[in-house]
Amino acid sequence: MTPSLSRMIAQAAGRLTFPVKWFTYGRRFRYEQPQKGRGREFFQWDIDILGTDSFAADAEIISIAASFYKKLGLTPQEVKIKINDRKFLQEKLSAMGIDPDLTLPLIKVIDKRSKVTPDNFNTMLTDAGLGTEKVSSLLNILDDKDGYKNSEWLTGILNIIKQYGFDDYVEFDPGIVRGLDYYTRTVFEGWDVKGEFRSIWGGGRYDNLTQDVGASQTIPGVGFAMGDMVMEEVLKKCGKFPALTVNKTRVLVTVFSPELFDKSIELSNILRRENTLTELYPDPRTKLERQLKYAARKGIPYVAIIGPEEMEKGLVTLKNMSNGEQKMLQKEQVVKQLI
Amino acid sequence: MTPSLSRMIAQAAGRLTFPVKWFTYGRRFRYEQPQKGRGREFFQWDIDILGTDSFAADAEIISIAASFYKKLGLTPQEVKIKINDRKFLQEKLSAMGIDPDLTLPLIKVIDKRSKVTPDNFNTMLTDAGLGTEKVSSLLNILDDKDGYKNSEWLTGILNIIKQYGFDDYVEFDPGIVRGLDYYTRTVFEGWDVKGEFRSIWGGGRYDNLTQDVGASQTIPGVGFAMGDMVMEEVLKKCGKFPALTVNKTRVLVTVFSPELFDKSIELSNILRRENTLTELYPDPRTKLERQLKYAARKGIPYVAIIGPEEMEKGLVTLKNMSNGEQKMLQKEQVVKQLI
Numbered sequence: 288m289t290p291s292l293s294r295m296i297a298q299a300a301g302r303l304t305f306p307v308k309w310f311t312y313g314r315r316f317r318y319e320q321p322q323k324g325r326g327r328e329f330f331q332w333d334i335d336i337l338g339t340d341s342f343a344a345d346a347e348i349i350s351i352a353a354s355f356y357k358k359l360g361l362t363p364q365e366v367k368i369k370i371n372d373r374k375f376l377q378e379k380l381s382a383m384g385i386d387p388d389l390t391l392p393l394i395k396v397i398d399k400r401s402k403v404t405p406d407n408f409n410t411m412l413t414d415a416g417l418g419t420e421k422v423s424s425l426l427n428i429l430d431d432k433d434g435y436k437n438s439e440w441l442t443g444i445l446n447i448i449k450q451y452g453f454d455d456y457v458e459f460d461p462g463i464v465r466g467l468d469y470y471t472r473t474v475f476e477g478w479d480v481k482g483e484f485r486s487i488w489g490g491g492r493y494d495n496l497t498q499d500v501g502a503s504q505t506i507p508g509v510g511f512a513m514g515d516m517v518m519e520e521v522l523k524k525c526g527k528f529p530a531l532t533v534n535k536t537r538v539l540v541t542v543f544s545p546e547l548f549d550k551s552i553e554l555s556n557i558l559r560r561e562n563t564l565t566e567l568y569p570d571p572r573t574k575l576e577r578q579l580k581y582a583a584r585k586g587i588p589y590v591a592i593i594g595p596e597e598m599e600k601g602l603v604t605l606k607n608m609s610n611g612e613q614k615m616l617q618k619e620q621v622v623k624q625l626i
Numbered sequence: 627m628t629p630s631l632s633r634m635i636a637q638a639a640g641r642l643t644f645p646v647k648w649f650t651y652g653r654r655f656r657y658e659q660p661q662k663g664r665g666r667e668f669f670q671w672d673i674d675i676l677g678t679d680s681f682a683a684d685a686e687i688i689s690i691a692a693s694f695y696k697k698l699g700l701t702p703q704e705v706k707i708k709i710n711d712r713k714f715l716q717e718k719l720s721a722m723g724i725d726p727d728l729t730l731p732l733i734k735v736i737d738k739r740s741k742v743t744p745d746n747f748n749t750m751l752t753d754a755g756l757g758t759e760k761v762s763s764l765l766n767i768l769d770d771k772d773g774y775k776n777s778e779w780l781t782g783i784l785n786i787i788k789q790y791g792f793d794d795y796v797e798f799d800p801g802i803v804r805g806l807d808y809y810t811r812t813v814f815e816g817w818d819v820k821g822e823f824r825s826i827w828g829g830g831r832y833d834n835l836t837q838d839v840g841a842s843q844t845i846p847g848v849g850f851a852m853g854d855m856v857m858e859e860v861l862k863k864c865g866k867f868p869a870l871t872v873n874k875t876r877v878l879v880t881v882f883s884p885e886l887f888d889k890s891i892e893l894s895n896i897l898r899r900e901n902t903l904t905e906l907y908p909d910p911r912t913k914l915e916r917q918l919k920y921a922a923r924k925g926i927p928y929v930a931i932i933g934p935e936e937m938e939k940g941l942v943t944l945k946n947m948s949n950g951e952q953k954m955l956q957k958e959q960v961v962k963q964l965i
């Protein structure tokens with residue numbers, strides 16, 4: 288979505304108040320070979336801040352992803368966000384005497400590192416134009432987990448994330464570069480700690496994209512996209528996939544007989560007015576026994592019954608379906624019991 | 627969606643607990659000439675009860691539509707639901723000596739009545755095979771607003787709707803027949819009272835459809851579908867289209883200077899923990915004046931400021947953007963003020 292978003296922002300730039308905070312969630316389609324965690328139809332969440340080149344925006348975006356992990360019940364022992372800075376890498380490559388034109392091709396090679404063997408990776412770097420010495424220097428950079436300490440940008444981001452309270456989820460990884468051309472600085476990826484899924488989502492800063500697609504001036508941006516399918520797999524693997532409530536109904540108001548249907552409608556009106564999730568059994572001719580079976584199968588926790596005895600006394604029988612207990616109550620008591 | 631739903635139900639019938647209550651809401655696509663209130667891409671809401679031939683289900687479905695009107699703020703003086711019973715009409719046609727095979731072709735003609743002149747309508751009925759006398763008898767049926775009184779089915783539905791409290795929204799209309807083949811009994815349509823839009827949504831009972839598409843036995847159903855585009859037009863016409871909140875943010879926590887950014891993060895953490903919708907300005911280098919302008923343009927009602935004086939006193943300045951009033955408060959007071 289990032290290029291589409293950038294086009295939208297470029298077109299509307301004159302009418303917008305920057306910085307723009309934006310998100311979208313919806314169904315997406317992708318024409319590629321379906322595989323586990325990657326389908327042709329899926330849901331995706333995109334979130335971006337445009338109009339500021341402050342790393343505070345990067346820190347906020349990354350913290351949003353971390354707070355999402357937390358809400359899902361995923362722990363820092365299960366999932367991480369790995370971050371890096373492409374500009375920082377580029378400066379190191381420059382210092383090694385590597386031609387700036389080689390940066391993007393090298394980034395695409397580095398992005399594939401976790402998919403290939405160390406030997407193959409070395410060959411790929413050599414093929415990209417690096418001599419043995421430079422390959423060795425680059426490997427040192429890619430393995431230096433403390434490298435961020437010399438980067439004001441990265442320490443700045445990590446410091447803010449710490450103040451947001453999400454530092455356990457986030458770590459510097461000099462090998463994270465992202466394959467896309469348009470990222471200019473911060474890049475980050477979601478990973479499961481065991482590494483079973485590799486990158487589970489990703490994002491980064493794209494300071495030139497909006498101008499590249501038509502804005503009359505630079506409109507820097509940072510954001511990420513996350514799909515539902517891999518997240519579902521990760522949640523299942525971690526045993527955190529939420530149980531979906533099949534039926535939220537709190538009470539089934541049964542209908543004792545067609546003659547007493549009015550009484551059941553009246554009760555369901557009262558319950559619905561109190562925002563109690565109420566089903567009124569939709570066929571007054573159905574035997575009570577079958578209505579109770581319906582409630583049991585649907586997992587509805589309470590059943591209300593108004594038969595001739597209840598009607599005469601002006602009461603309602605409320606049955607707790609989990610323990611079978613039933614009591615004859617005033618309507619007001621039924622309402623209270625079900626809140 | 628009804629035929630697709632029926633296919634789903636037919637396939638899953640063995641696993642389902644009937645009656646099934648079902649709804650869906652989502653984006654739909656339609657390949658036809660776009661016109662006002664009818665686009666190629668739109669949203670549609672479908673809701674159905676399957677597995678009972680009780681008219682209590684029809685009454686519940688119609689009442690759901692009426693309660694939706696009510697929630698939107700549309701009054702019975704602005705919108706109605708017109709109902710009829712195809713079987714009741716068919717019996718009357720039968721009594722007139724009209725061949726049952728003519729019923730469906732006649733229904734399709736009757737469905738077009740409101741789109742043509744009375745003369746053209748008469749011609750269409752004649753073309754469909756009715757003699758002058760039968761045309762006249764049929765017109766009497768179609769104009770008899772009290773005709774429902776002889777129908778147990780229709781009086782039954784209207785009686786339940788009355789008990790639900792939605793009778794002001796619902797009326798019998800012998801001219802409502804719906805054009806679709808699969809409706810078997812109750813048919814109903816949403817109308818604006820002024821008749822500017824004609825039918826704004828519709829539904830009905832389809833007792834044979836699920837068996838027709840593969841179920842091994844009859845699974846009766848009743849439901850309706852409602853699109854967003856016409857409803858939007860109706861709401862606008864009635865002056866009831868809800869104002870959309872562009873920005874729900876309750877408070878912008880500004881950043882006085884990069885040195886004081888930590889204090890602003892701390893405050894926004896506290897506010898967010900209390901579920902106060904909080905924006906932290908994402909660039910600590912931006913002048914306070916511009917941050918206030920951002921809040922004003924975005925319609926954010928409150929702005930929090932922590933400058934050197936506030937920091938020294940351990941306080942926060944809270945500014946009400948609508949009247950310009952500002953007070954220096956304890957953090958706890960800020961939280962309370964913003965709840």
